[in-house]
Amino acid sequence: MNTDKQAERPRLVLVLGGARSGKSTFAERLALQSGRQVAFIATATASDDDMRDRIARHQAARAATWQTIEEPLQLAAAVEQAARVADVLILDCMTVWLSNWLFSQEQAGQVEEDTISAQYYDGALRELDALLDVVSALEPGKTLIVVTNEVGLGIVPAYALGRVYRDVLGLVNQRIAAAASRVYLMVAGLGVDIKRLHENAEL
Template identity: 40%
Template sequence: MARGKLIFIIGGARSGKSSFAEKIAAKISKEVAYIAAAQPLDEEMAHRIKKHQEDRLDTWETYEEPIKIRELVSRLGVEKEVILIDCLTLLTSNLLLRKKERVEDFKWQEKILSEIEKLAEVSFKAPAQVIIVSNEVGMGLVPENPLGRVYRDILGRANSIIADKADEIFMMISGIPLKIKG
């Protein structure tokens, strides 16, 4: 079975990443497996999740999964034409904070990055077209607290892992996609 294409969409907060990813997915197929990593931990996040859910097409299947995204891609990659993962930013955060007391433990950080490498490999090899959305967090100020710095560093490395495998990369700037690979 031939492999699909891995498309990576990255940009700053509220830059139009998810909307652009959804447009690409809709052009490829009416039926999309939408993997959402967000967790409604507060009222504001619950509102964001609800808004995203309302924006999705009725023919799309949504899978709310904060951690085991690799396993879902592995299974759905042979069943579906398109998989949209929104987003690597939240998956990385969810993995990091699963054992918050170990945040600054380098072995724990490497374990997280190993999981991202496995996700990249499964996504790259999948017969489905896989679209991964993520935030670019390395272009701003250095976070003032250790957790923020560790998170920024891990997400930067996670983004690089996905970018290395991606067939196409789009950088979103103020709602405008800039193709930087492929």
């Protein structure tokens, strides 16, 4: 085993894009190409028939040897668990996790942006910081691939909770991107490493 190559592997990879942009497929391809053991952390819950169908399709597309951990809320603990059984971890996805987390909070259905949204910003970012602390403590050679949506390019949501959700997810994505070694933006199934482009940008 080449330990030098192993040490060079990115510890955190972010894959983001719009709906049906190929995020999950791309993340799974990265994991397969690594040739290492993979664990899949699924944040979705079967809340309705459409979600059950989506979950079933995703499960059918995964390699049979992958271990799946279903965890809608406790991401830090899920990553620690996954790292005990695999080298490449896929977390799919932050978008669903944030929805789960917001609706688990008291008064989530009565959000007033000017009085309560800061509570959600702070709480969600604390959860994210706990996740990033776990990632930074992973053994050399372990990699976490995080899938998330870019929701800031569409129309402004018409209701308060939707606006809070969009804003908090934007902050979450920014914080993960800052910590990640690779940040792939998905466009029509194609991944572009925008972190490298950003680092090489000049005026």
